[in-house]
Amino acid sequence: MITRIGARPNHHILVVDDDPMILRLVEARLRDLGVRVTSETSAERVADLVRREKPDLILLDVNMPVRSGFDIIRDLKQDPITYTIPVIFLTGMDEQTDKVKGFDLGAVDYVTKPFDPAELKARVRAALNTKDLLDLLTNQARIDGLTGLHNRRYFDEQIAVDLDAGRRYGHHVGLLMMDIDHFKLINDRFGHPRGDQVLKKVAAIIVDTCRSSDTPCRYGGEEFAVILPESTPERAFQAGKRLHAEIRDSQELIEMLDHSVTVSVGTACVDPNANPNPATLIQKADRALYLAKKAGRDRVEDGYLLAG
Amino acid sequence: MQDLQLHPGPSRLDVADAAPLRSELSRDPDLAELLDLFVHDLPDRIADFQAAARQEDLAHLARLARQVRAAARGYGFPAMTEPAARIESLARDPALSTHIGEAIDELLSLMRRASRVTRE
Numbered sequence: 001m002i003t004r005i006g007a008r009p010n011h012h013i014l015v016v017d018d019d020p021m022i023l024r025l026v027e028a029r030l031r032d033l034g035v036r037v038t039s040e041t042s043a044e045r046v047a048d049l050v051r052r053e054k055p056d057l058i059l060l061d062v063n064m065p066v067r068s069g070f071d072i073i074r075d076l077k078q079d080p081i082t083y084t085i086p087v088i089f090l091t092g093m094d095e096q097t098d099k100v101k102g103f104d105l106g107a108v109d110y111v112t113k114p115f116d117p118a119e120l121k122a123r124v125r126a127a128l129n130t131k132d133l134l135d136l137l138t139n140q141a142r143i144d145g146l147t148g149l150h151n152r153r154y155f156d157e158q159i160a161v162d163l164d165a166g167r168r169y170g171h172h173v174g175l176l177m178m179d180i181d182h183f184k185l186i187n188d189r190f191g192h193p194r195g196d197q198v199l200k201k202v203a204a205i206i207v208d209t210c211r212s213s214d215t216p217c218r219y220g221g222e223e224f225a226v227i228l229p230e231s232t233p234e235r236a237f238q239a240g241k242r243l244h245a246e247i248r249d250s251q252e253l254i255e256m257l258d259h260s261v262t263v264s265v266g267t268a269c270v271d272p273n274a275n276p277n278p279a280t281l282i283q284k285a286d287r288a289l290y291l292a293k294k295a296g297r298d299r300v301e302d303g304y305l306l307a308g
Numbered sequence: 309m310q311d312l313q314l315h316p317g318p319s320r321l322d323v324a325d326a327a328p329l330r331s332e333l334s335r336d337p338d339l340a341e342l343l344d345l346f347v348h349d350l351p352d353r354i355a356d357f358q359a360a361a362r363q364e365d366l367a368h369l370a371r372l373a374r375q376v377r378a379a380a381r382g383y384g385f386p387a388m389t390e391p392a393a394r395i396e397s398l399a400r401d402p403a404l405s406t407h408i409g410e411a412i413d414e415l416l417s418l419m420r421r422a423s424r425v426t427r428e
Contacts, residue, residue, distance in 0.1 A: 021349065021379040024342050029382075031338065063374065092374065113378035114389065 011035040011128055012053065016046050016072070017061040017090060022113065026059060026090075029117040030124060043067035047075050050082050057127050059111070061090045062098050070105055077106045080161055084134075086127050090115075144218040146196055147203035155217040155225055159278045162215070162229045166272040173276070174228030174236030174269040176243065177285040178206075181262045181297040183222035190257065198261060201253055209243050225285075233269040233304035240267040240300040248298070264292040268303035329421035333384030346383045350423035354416050361412055369408070370399035376415065385422055391415040 013035050015026045023039040030037050038053070040046055043064045050058065058076075062069040069089055076082040089102040089110040099110050108130065109123050142154035150158070159175070166173040180186075180202060187195040199222065206216045206224060215227040226243075228236050244265050247253065253261040266288025270276035288303030295301070331347075333339050353372070360368040373395035380388035394411040398404045 019375045019379065021346060021375065021383075024345065025379060025382045028338050028342050063371075065371070092378065114381035117382075 009034050009036065011057070012055040013037045013057045013059065013124065014046075014050065014053065014055040015039045015059040016043065016064075016069070017041065017059075018043070018064045019061075022061070022090070026115075026120070029115075029120055033121055033124065035124075035128075043069075043072060046072050047079075047082075050076060050085065051079065054081070055085060056131055057124065058085060058087045059090055059124075060087050060107075062095065062102065063092070070101060073102070073105045073107060080157075080164065084138075086131050088123060088127055147200055147218050149203050149206070149224070150215060150217040152217065152219055155215070155219060155227070156278070158215050158217075159227050159281065162227050163270070163272075163276055163278060163281065165229065166270075167275070170272055171230040172232050172269050172271055173281065174231030174233070174239070174267065175281050175285040176224075176226040176228065176236065176240050176265055176267050177219065177282075177289040178224045178226070178240075178243065178263050178265045179289060179293065180222040181264055181293075186257060186261075194256060197256060198253065201250065201256070202247055202261065202263070205246050205250060206243060209246050210239075214239075228269075231269055233267075233302065236267045236269045236304070237300065237302045240265040240302075244298075244300050262298035264289060264297045265300040266290070266292055266303050267300060326417065326421050328424040329385065329387070329418055330425055331384030331422070332386065336384075339383070343383060346379070347423055347425060350419050354419050354423070357412060357416055361409075366399040366402070366405055366408075369412075370396050373399065373415070376419075385418070388415060388418050388422075391418070 013030065015023055015037060016039070017023050017026070018041050020041060023041065027037045027039060038055075040049055043066055046060075046067075060069040060072060073087050073089075076085065076087065083106075086108040087106065089098070089107045090113055091098045091102065091110050092113060102110055108127050111120050111123055142150055142157075144151040159173075162173050165171070180198070183195065183198075186198055199218075202224070203216070203218065206226060210216050210226055211228075213229055215229075217225045217227070219225040226239070228239060231239075244263055247263050248260045250261065266285045268281055268284035268288055270281050270284070284303040288301040292299050292301040331339075331343050334343060353376070356372055357369070360372060373392045377389055377392035377396060380386065380392060391411045391414040395408060395415060398408040398411060
């Protein structure tokens with residue numbers, strides 16, 4: 001896969017300045033970069049907007065009434081959802097201390113007002129290039145090399161983010177834990193290369209079966225996990241049943257091994273009002289998976305019904 | 309507060325006789341629409357300056373001047389930058405603020421001349 005680096009149409013830049021005169025000017029000057037630019041004049045609305053839209057870059061005015069750009073960047077850098085979004089400060093020509101303070105608070109660059117259009121575009125392009133490269137590195141560090149799914153490290157980060165969002169917006173969060181039955185026997189009988197093919201195919205089925213908002217991960221070895229944000233106990237259980245059936249009925253897997261591949265699945269779901277943490281949810285799904293295996297494998301157990 | 313010696317009414321410069329101030333970027337196709345908006349908004353900005361001057365609201369004057377200083381060059385009116393910077397600087401120092409009236413007159417005169425361009 002070729003990863004494109006640099007300004008492109010799906011890049012979203014948010015410009016925050018209390019003066020519409022400046023916003024209009026910045027938007028006009030960035031137009032020929034071919035990026036999507038949105039603007040906001042209210043400092044109070046920025047945090048929610050950034051959380052919701054997750055722009056690729058924020059151009060942030062330092063001097064705004066009510067809340068300064070410094071107040072805003074402090075909030076953004078403390079929020080796990082927004083802390084990686086790069087910020088370029090828009091600052092006055094002679095405000096040297098502002099520039100230094102901006103860097104100290106986590107800004108990647110600054111543009112002085114009045115700004116030169118070519119310089120503004122160059123700095124925006126440079127920030128987007130850096131962001132793309134960092135995203136690439138971050139993604140590579142969080143992706144399982146064999147299956148292309150997210151790895152355990154990403155899972156640990158994402159489940160905390162999804163639970164936090166669930167608490168904030170009042171949504172249940174579901175989790176599937178899944179183990180390929182008798183995987184050791186597959187490796188022993190057909191060899192590890194075939195075992196790897198099975199893992200890759202199972203991963204592909206998981207991706208095809210999940211919603212785009214779900215997060216499928218390779219949890220380790222032949223174990224997979226899927227985080228289901230905005231779910232319900234019933235939907236989590238149904239998702240487990242669907243996945244179980246898709247893998248068992250896969251003709252491609254049957255042709256690989258001359259028999260069906262079966263999986264054991266544990267599902268769980270937590271109520272945001274119960275103040276859940278990642279360990280609680282994982283423990284419930286893991287316990288359900290254990291019961292599915294103990295009951296003879298090739299089945300789905302609903303951990304939501306378990307006590308504790 | 310000391311008397312700021314403001315001249316918030318018509319400028320001492322005879323505006324009627326002064327030539328309209330055209331943007332240096334008036335031929336930039338990317339800015340055509342924005343320049344119209346900028347010029348269209350100038351009478352309101354002038355009124356804002358006059359109101360802040362009447363109320364001797366130095367903080368607001370500094371903010372208004374900062375906005376003009378930040379934007380004027382980008383809209384092709386670099387001449388506005390210097391008096392705007394002077395207002396901002398004087399407004400932040402109460403000891404010097406008695407001299408602010410002259411700078412305001414100068415800036416508002418330029419803004420009035422710029423605002424006349426589209427009326428012709």
